[in-house]
Amino acid sequence: MVMSGEAFLEQLKSKFGDRITGANLTAIDPWIEVAPEGLVAVCEHLRDDPQLRFDMLNCVSGVDYFEPDEKKAKKLDWDRHVEVVYHLSSLSNKTSLVLKVILPRWKDDKPGQLPEVPSVSGVWSTADWHEREVFDLMGVWFTGHPDLRRILCPEDWVGHPLRKDYEMPLEYHGIRGR
Amino acid sequence: MSVDFTIQFIATSHKAPTPMATQVDDPRIIEFDVRTDEMLVNMGPQHPSTHGVLRLVLRTDGEIVSETTPHIGYLHRCAEKIGENITPRQWIPYTDRMDYLAGMNMNLGWALVVEKLLNLELPEKARHLRVLIVELNRIASHLVGMGAYGLDLGTFSPFLYAFREREKILDLFEEACGARLTYSYLTVGGATADLPPGWLQKCEAFLDQLLPVIKEYHTLLTSNAIFVRRTVGIGVLPREMAIDHGCTGPVLRGSGVNHDLRRDGEQRYTEMYDGYAFEVIVEQDGHYPRDHDYPPVPKQAVLGDCWHRFYVRMLEVMQSIDLIRQAIDRYSTATGSFGEPVKLTEKLPKGEAYMETEAPRGQMGFYIVSTGNGAIPWRARARSSSFCNLSVTEKLCRGCLIADVPAIVGSLDVVMGEIDR
Numbered sequence: 001m002v003m004s005g006e007a008f009l010e011q012l013k014s015k016f017g018d019r020i021t022g023a024n025l026t027a028i029d030p031w032i033e034v035a036p037e038g039l040v041a042v043c044e045h046l047r048d049d050p051q052l053r054f055d056m057l058n059c060v061s062g063v064d065y066f067e068p069d070e071k072k073a074k075k076l077d078w079d080r081h082v083e084v085v086y087h088l089s090s091l092s093n094k095t096s097l098v099l100k101v102i103l104p105r106w107k108d109d110k111p112g113q114l115p116e117v118p119s120v121s122g123v124w125s126t127a128d129w130h131e132r133e134v135f136d137l138m139g140v141w142f143t144g145h146p147d148l149r150r151i152l153c154p155e156d157w158v159g160h161p162l163r164k165d166y167e168m169p170l171e172y173h174g175i176r177g178r
Numbered sequence: 179m180s181v182d183f184t185i186q187f188i189a190t191s192h193k194a195p196t197p198m199a200t201q202v203d204d205p206r207i208i209e210f211d212v213r214t215d216e217m218l219v220n221m222g223p224q225h226p227s228t229h230g231v232l233r234l235v236l237r238t239d240g241e242i243v244s245e246t247t248p249h250i251g252y253l254h255r256c257a258e259k260i261g262e263n264i265t266p267r268q269w270i271p272y273t274d275r276m277d278y279l280a281g282m283n284m285n286l287g288w289a290l291v292v293e294k295l296l297n298l299e300l301p302e303k304a305r306h307l308r309v310l311i312v313e314l315n316r317i318a319s320h321l322v323g324m325g326a327y328g329l330d331l332g333t334f335s336p337f338l339y340a341f342r343e344r345e346k347i348l349d350l351f352e353e354a355c356g357a358r359l360t361y362s363y364l365t366v367g368g369a370t371a372d373l374p375p376g377w378l379q380k381c382e383a384f385l386d387q388l389l390p391v392i393k394e395y396h397t398l399l400t401s402n403a404i405f406v407r408r409t410v411g412i413g414v415l416p417r418e419m420a421i422d423h424g425c426t427g428p429v430l431r432g433s434g435v436n437h438d439l440r441r442d443g444e445q446r447y448t449e450m451y452d453g454y455a456f457e458v459i460v461e462q463d464g465h466y467p468r469d470h471d472y473p474p475v476p477k478q479a480v481l482g483d484c485w486h487r488f489y490v491r492m493l494e495v496m497q498s499i500d501l502i503r504q505a506i507d508r509y510s511t512a513t514g515s516f517g518e519p520v521k522l523t524e525k526l527p528k529g530e531a532y533m534e535t536e537a538p539r540g541q542m543g544f545y546i547v548s549t550g551n552g553a554i555p556w557r558a559r560a561r562s563s564s565f566c567n568l569s570v571t572e573k574l575c576r577g578c579l580i581a582d583v584p585a586i587v588g589s590l591d592v593v594m595g596e597i598d599r
Contacts, residue, residue: 028294028531055421058534059543059561076549087532087543087561091421091435094442098532126424129569137258152251152598161259162557 005030016042021102031085031098036117039101043123046088046097054088054097057124060131061085062138066105066164080105084117084140103140119145137162216244221583223252229326229587230594234571238580246575246583248568253598261558266292266546267366267522269558273544274360276560277596279322282315282351283537284596285364291544292366294446295531296524301514304368305450310505311354311364313498314381317388318347319538320491320498323591327488328399330588331408336398343391346384353377366524368517378506385499392495393471400492401473409484410476413574413586417482423573424566427540428459428494429590432487436460439536447535454504459493461486466493484589491591494538523553539563539591560599564592 005025009032013020019038024031034042046054063083067073086099103115114135119142121127131142132151139160142148150157159166168177222233231252237245257276261269266288273288274281286308293300325340348358354373355363363369399405415425420433430437438458440451457467461481466489469475479485528550534543540563547557567590574586 028529056424058424058541059532059545059559061545061557061559061561063547063557065556072551078549085532085545087545091437091442096444124424125419125422126566126569129565150251152254154251161256 015045029098031100033100033102036101036103040118040120040123043120047123052090053092054090056089056091057086057126058089059087060127060134062134062140062162064138064162064164068165082115082138082140084134114139114141116141116143118143121145139163229592232594234583236580236583241579243575243578243580243583246572248571250597253594255599257599258558258560262555265523265553266555267520270365271360271362274362275595276599277537277539277593278359279593280315280319280538281359281361282364283312284542285362286312287535287537287542288544289364289366290447290535291531291533291546294533295526295529295546295548298367300368300517303509303512303514304517306505306509306512307369307373307516308364309450310502310509313501313505314347314350316498316538317495318344320495323491324395324399327588330584331405336395339395343388350381350384365519367520370519372516378510382506385502388499396472396492400489406476406485408585409488410479412484412582413589414480415482415570415574419570419573423570425570426563426566428487428490429540429567431460432490433482434461439534439541443536444533447533454501456497456501459490459497469493484585487589525553526555537563539593540567562596562599565597568592568597
């Protein structure tokens with residue numbers, strides 16, 4: 001960072017208020033948690049601010065925090081959720097930043113209803129394919145994405161394979177799955 | 179393309195014309211009404227010039243491509259799902275199979291990110307060994323990129339010459355680790371073995387022999403009139419678009435962006451190259467660093483076109499030769515061991531780490547998440563460079579000729595194993 005992590009976080013908080021919902025500055029890669037509704041505004045600010053200039057989106061990843069085994073789940077120190085992690089970097093400042101959006105595993109707790117997060121494909125075009133991949137494999141719906149369809153799995157595939165409770169289909173077009 | 183020939187006959191007699199009587203006295207009265215329709219052309223997934231199983235659906239009007247839709251996923255092998263069921267060292271062979279032309283670079287990317295999570299420091303000798311090996315693999319990878327690009331544009335011989343030299347690199351690798359394609363040589367904590375005795379001399383002899391050959395390649399392709407006309411001014415990628423789409427590696431530098439992770443990356447990665455002298459290959463004022471021995475930039479060339487991307491790769495081969503020479507010196511005088519691989523079931527601390535390295539095709543990123551329960555990561559994610567590089571195809575191919583599509587896709591030098599993972 002050009003400025004210290006704390007100063008940067010304070011600056012973001014004063015600008016976006018409660019849309020910055022959390023942060024961990026002591027992690028290996030310090031991250032900032034953003035509320036889904038504020039994501040696009042925060043990203044546009046990060047890209048356009050002449051001091052920050054995070055012009056490249058390196059990666060969008062989905063992580064599913066869910067332990068199918070109930071015995072193990074009791075010992076865990078986190079609740080079930082899905083994270084979408086954005087790794088940004090600035091080519092001119094040689095800095096990097098991690099943003100996180102924390103979502104429920106299913107929208108309104110109804111299994112099958114994908115959680116929603118606004119798409120940042122209008123901010124960085126990289127997000128177009130990356131969000132399609134996260135949708136395909138992790139089952140996160142990116143609202144406002146121009147063309148949200150599966151990218152790695154076939155179009156008629158059922159389910160989102162990187163979910164921890166995903167089960168392989170018994171068969172797919174006559175091919176044995178399990 | 180559908181062509182309608184409408185031939186109008188003027189009856190020359192009162193009889194209806196029989197098929198035999200279709201001779202035309204006046205050629206001017208034949209009216210060719212050539213109309214073209216929009217047509218969808220399916221290119222791939224088994225097309226020789228799509229570099230693996232890439233399928234492009236082209237919407238064409240005559241020879242002009244108005245829309246290109248890439249379809250990927252034919253080589254999807256669920257690497258990320260497998261990664262969250264095995265330990266990081268067990269996942270090393272899966273990274274080999276991502277960019278299978280640069281297995282060493284993939285091993286390194288994953289090894290570094292796990293070391294970042296474990297907060298592991300490497301002995302000096304291991305670092306120089308890694309530089310030596312990954313730069314050698316970069317040469318092998320760029321040679322294939324060059325040869326295959328020649329194939330795309332219709333010349334066969336550079337491919338054969340490129341494979342001749344690559345074969346020697348594979349022989350060196352085989353001697354070092356036993357494998358010729360999927361090495362699993364660099365691993366978490368160092369490498370699996372030290373270089374065998376006499377290996378460095380063989381490597382040096384190979385570099386001496388490679389240098390004059392590179393000039394032949396330049397004569398064969400870079401300054402070849404046909405090659406120049408097929409690549410100059412085609413598929414121009416402006417720097418803003420390259421950054422916006424997350425293009426990296428030679429594709430980004432071919433657009434004039436001065437960015438190379440070996441110099442600008444994270445400290446854990448750049449310290450590997452500490453003290454090495456090298457210049458980032460990028461055009462400045464119409465010149466590339468130390469290009470005086472090589473063909474000049476053609477006058478018609480536009481920064482960001484296919485020719486520039488190709489030329490950056492060719493010069494990176496020279497850069498890698500330099501780096502290997504320096505690495506050989508340092509490696510032979512370095513103290514310490516070649517590194518000790520961590521236990522197969524090394525317990526991972528709670529946390530997450532992300533890191534990118536400069537692979538031959540661009541920035542290869544890996545992301546590991548661990549919840550601190552045992553040796554198996556909670557999530558293993560690979561950010562592929564070719565994946566982002568390929569996503570510009572749609573914009574680059576808009577309005578180009580069908581024959582230029584292989585030239586553009588080839589200049590991005592994608593490897594499908596890495597895109598589909």
